[in-house]
Amino acid sequence: MKKVLERVVKWLLTASGFVTSLVILLIIAFLFAEGAGLFRERVIEEGYVLALHPDNPVREMTAAEIKAVFDEDITSWTALGGPDVPIETFRLEDADKYFTEEQLGAQYENAGALISELIGSRPGMIGFIPESMAVDGAELNFIEDNSISPAEVFAGTEWFPTATPAPLFGMLPLLAGTLWVSFFAILFALPFGISIAVYMAEVASPRVRGFLKPVIELLNGIPSVVYGFFGLIVIVPILQQVFGLPVGESGLAGSIVLAIMALPTIVSVAEDAMRNCPTTLREASLALGATQWQTIYRVVIPSSMSGIASGVVLGIGRAVGETMAVLMVTGNAAVIPTSILEPLRTIPATIAAELGEAPAGGAHYQSLFLLGVILFFITFIINLTVEYISARNRAKNR
């Protein structure tokens, strides 16, 4: 009877291990599958075409050029290798400006023919119209609709996921923003975190520790949106005054909030690791005549290095993946930051702010999953690095 029970428990444990791993792998596979779909999407919105006058020789336009044309930043076809005629843009919403309701017909049966004719008669016009409307007017030329290229995505510097006719998915500003803000967050959190951990593990009396530890762990229980609001109302105005900034929402505000949020994780894990340092090691060090301070930094810290490192990784993990607090204080401007005092936009904040409204299965949706893949790789690389460092340390200590 006992043996059967043992076997069942053993089987259950194995099964749960396998199921968990499988689920994790499936989630990653899902993330990759959705993200990779972006490169199969077309540059121009689905179901639409960009139609030109038949004499216009321009055939290829990048997404950035299409945006510039429709924003009226490029106003002549010469800039795109075409004839010297000014560009006129036409969107379906402009139909009312050119035609009356009567002309279009009660069921809009004449719309396709009228619009095709209009574009066919204006040498400088570029029309953003549904594919179905352009078919009956055969006398038109079209911009070739290539699929979105990885170079435009990974090296692109403009993030306009909802721009029409051609959205821009340049992820460089978001990647730079995430790395920048996390780097500074860790820079602030690390010295504070380690010193608090050393103080609590080695210096503080049991009574002080008994008070401090729950207080610091309390920080972990505060919802991140509260940190965000605190940051927006307190930290942002302070930074604005101290540095004389035109705008307080900046990478620095984000890093400070993230540092505060990462602190409890770093402190509690590092402190546990130090307290688990064998008493024999400590006593041996003291017996050899080392002072308490020498014992701490020559014996205790090196021997608990792997624990401290994992605390730091968990802290970084929290900083890299944090959404709400960052969303509220960094200003979310999708530009590549040149200093920490500028507004920036992070990957998690982008996913959180945009996923809810992105049409499922569309290019915008898939681009957000691709951002998730990038985030996954960032954390993965950090994990591997720390694994490597702590493995080397362990080998040295032996």
Add this chain to the structure above:
Amino acid sequence: MQALRERATFAVAKAKRPPQDDHMNRKKPLITIFIALCIYGQGCAQRIKGSDTLLPLTQELAEKYVGKNPSEEVIVTGGGTGVGIASLMENTTDIAMASRRMKFGEKMKFAEAGVESKEVIVAYDALAVVVNPENPVDSLTREQLEGIFRGKITNWKEVGGTDGKIIVYSRETSSGTYEFFKESVLENKNYMASILSMPATGAIIQSVRQTKGAIGYIGLAYLNPYVKALAVSYDGGEHYAMPSVENAADGSYPIVRPLYYYYDAGKEEAAAPFVTYALSAEGQETVLGQGFIPVDFEK
């Protein structure tokens, strides 16, 4: 109150499909009872779906309407204007709420499906452009606003203010307010890349309040003394108007969008009682209470 509205919108927007649908499919006997009730009782449940901007208003209207007509049943769900209009075409809703006019493409689809839709304006919603109260600038034209939000004008000096960088705040791309402002003020062009996008109207107010060179846009109902509203001109500076319920109602304030109900003209009898209630004096009082502009304000 306003914060609550946004919260509710968000929560309901997540539940895109009304749970009743699956529920009914699984329990066939219930359907029979339901249909029987519909036949014997006065009204079948009226389904209203669409814009999240209109959702809290319609919910309150529906509550009051049902309170007056206990035999009626109204189910209101969000999901966005696009979802509402698509469901009207598929006949999965009786009334579609829309925070914009039906698009040309959507009209085409209705025409293809042979459905004739009727359009009713239930209320108006105005957007106010706000700056820090210390800013001496009082008014801007649409062209100036376009320049500012597209990053062509970067210093307050260029629009008659004191020397200082213009800090431009916008809403996130998912917001209907973002789209409407882009359509109306930027004439469908894109905002500049370095615009600061905030997750909520409350955050915009907070930021504009504490940043000297800030400019942003918020719904009329959110205006408060901590931020200064600007007078806006759409005719190149000849006539400026301050954002207010009065100016929005008489048409002198330009950044106003109508909010619509759409219903199938062939099934007018089903939709008419609720729409009539929404347009009645009592219904329009609710509109005003929710911070929107009533349809017949001047009367």
